Amino acid sequence: MTNAEPGAALIRVVLPYHLRNLAGVGAEVSLEVAAPATVRRVLDALEARYPMLRGTIREYETGQRRAFLRFFACEEDLSHEPMDAELPVAVASGKEPLLIIGAIAGG
Numbered sequence: 179m180t181n182a183e184p185g186a187a188l189i190r191v192v193l194p195y196h197l198r199n200l201a202g203v204g205a206e207v208s209l210e211v212a213a214p215a216t217v218r219r220v221l222d223a224l225e226a227r228y229p230m231l232r233g234t235i236r237e238y239e240t241g242q243r244r245a246f247l248r249f250f251a252c253e254e255d256l257s258h259e260p261m262d263a264e265l266p267v268a269v270a271s272g273k274e275p276l277l278i279i280g281a282i283a284g285g
Contacts (some may be wrong), residue, residue: 185202187215190275196245197235197278201217206275213241215270217249218261235278250277 189211198205210222218241225232236243241261243249249256252266252274268274 186210186212187270188272189215189220189269190218190272192275192277194278194280196280197231199257200230200234203228215265216266217256217259217276220276246281248279248281250279
């Protein structure tokens with residue numbers, strides 16, 4: 179892992195299986211994100227590095243999270259938090275990852 183630029187954080191992101199296959203990456207990627215680290219900034223960096231993920235995590239038009247994906251960090255569900263809320267310090271410092279998880283629905 180390399181050091182982030184000044185004023186930036188190196189954020190670890192864990193992707194669900196179908197998105198890692200689409201992006202051709204392993205389970206976890208590291209992204210340099212401008213401080214303060216937020217879900218929106220992480221997704222912006224993720225989509226910039228892996229353009230094939232655009233529209234898969236959030237809607238093209240609204241930028242809102244897709245219904246069957248959830249965001250977790252430090253054992254907290256961040257899915258309904260504002261996209262510009264700062265991520266927990268453990269995530270911003272790279273100690274803990276931001277998890278993007280595919281929700282399961284059934285009938």
